[in-house]
Amino acid sequence: MIILLLSLMASAHAEITPFFGDxxxxxxxSLTIQTEEQNLVASNDLLLSRRLFWTPKLTLSLDKNRTKLNNVTVTDNDGINADLTLNLFKGGTDWNNMKDAKAQRSAQRLQVLNENLRVEVKASDLIFRALYINESQRIEEKLLKLKEESYKIVKDRYNQGKIPLQEVTKSEVDLVQQKNKLRTAVLELSENRSQIASLFINVIQTKTWPFDEKTMPKLPSSTNLPVAEQKFWISQSREQAWQATKGFHWPSLDFHLQYQVAPIKERTDKQIVGVLSxxxxxxxxxxxxxxxxxxxASYIGALNDYKETDQALQQRTLFLKEKIEMARLNLYESKRNLDLSKKLYEDIMRSFRLGRISTNDLIIEQNRLLESENNLAISQLTFHQGIIEACTLSGLKSVECLQ
Structure with missing residues (x-):
């Protein structure tokens, strides 16, 4: 019982983490998910309707007929009609239509799942890009401070007559370029927020990268990918529709029964009519x-679409496994490389303050540090995007695949 309780607590904790909550x-x-869920309700009703093809159609109508001539009522008849129509044979068309509706429902169920997964991929991409752009902005701000510091040092040296004016110009140009890069990062962050707000999300709770490089997605061994499986059921629906259309060549046998009473009050005229046609x-x-x-032609098109989609997604799954492992390796090395770059820059900066290296050498090391910071952020983005896509492509929600 304790183990079970701990397991449930761990599961609950995973579901309420900021990322999964977002x-x-x-x-x-998501309005598209709401639309697909309503389409599923419609497909269920359609299947129920097609399953009742063997039941008769029953209608009831009331008639009122009143005729006046020179303010004198000539006729005043009220009648009631009850009609029952039953199809006895239609060459299997109704049976194929039922199978068509059943395949449509199976496809729509998968469409609801796929739409949920698609929203997860889009939401994850927006969240990860927000983290990446925030990180890029932080890096650009940090580098701007470094360049402002180096520009001040260069300008002081020039005032002391130790270096030529060209060195000051180089440092100033580099500083202006860095300010432009920072403005670009700020604009990208604003665009990302706008895209998130367009999906009716005001703020996201995820502030740090939710997974580390040790995270391993729990991918199923089965190769039945839900996107391809949905295409399969669509092709099955088109096949049954084709089979149903062929039934139009067959004869149809119908039984019609009608019961009439007029007028209703006197019930003087009763009639029962039965017709077998x-x-x-x-x-x-x-x-x-x-x-x-x-x-x-529609069936063949849907079938080929399924085959093409299945083949493409199978290859995409294989590629994603390689992409995740490559991104994992890059993430390990990017962290180590950043630590080395920071130590190297500290040494270079000390040498620059002592006048042992030129402004060009300092700019090179600043750009090297920037590249190391950016490589780490890109590695985080690529790794996170890869594991989310691999999970959703396999038909698993992120909370099930990565908790």
Missing amino acids: LENFKTK LTLPIWNQYETSSQISTAY
Whole structure:
């Protein structure tokens, strides 16, 4: 019991972390998910309707007929009609339509799942890019302070007559370029916030990278990818629609029963009419054959779309595994490289203050430090994007795959 309780607590904790909480917030406010869920309700109703194809159609109507001539009522009849119509045979068309509706429901169920996963991917990308741009802005601000410091040192040396004016100009140009880079980062962050707000999200709670380089996604061994599986059920739906269209060549046998009472008060006229009709299609200007050809083309198109999608996603899954491992390695090395770059820059800066190296050498090391910082941020972004895409492509929610 204790182990079970701890497991439930751990699961609950994973679900309320800021990142997973942000994902749920995106999905809750997604209008496309709401639309697909309503489409699922419609597909369920359609299937129920198609499953009841064997039941009769029953209608009831009330008639009121009153005629006056020179303010004298000539006729005043009230009647009631009850009609029952039952299809006895239609060449299997109704059966195929039921299978078509069943395939549509299966496809729509997967569409709801895929839309949830698609929103997770989009939300994750916006969250990760916000973290990346924030990190880039922090790096650019840090580097701007370093360049302002170096520009001040260069200017003091020039005033002391130790270096030529060209060194001051180089440092000033480099400083202006850095200010431009910082403005660009600020603008990118503003654009990211605008994109998040367009999805009805005012603020995100994730402030740091949610996963470290040791995170391993729990991918299933099965290769049934939900996006491809949805395409499969769409092709099955088109196949049944094609089979149903072929049934238009078959005869139809119908039974019609009508009960009439008029007028209602006296019930003087009662009538029961039963009709058994056989309809045999002979020639309809080639319309049925044209519809069959069109339905078959639609089926082949959907089937080939499924095959192409399945092949592409299988290869994408293999690539993502390589991408994640490569990004994991880059993340390890980027952290180590940044530590080395920071130590190297401290040494270079000491030498610069002592006048042992030129402004050009200092700018090179500043750019090297910037590159190391950026490489770490890019590695974080690539790694996080890879594991989220791998999870969702496999049909798993991020909280299930990465907790």
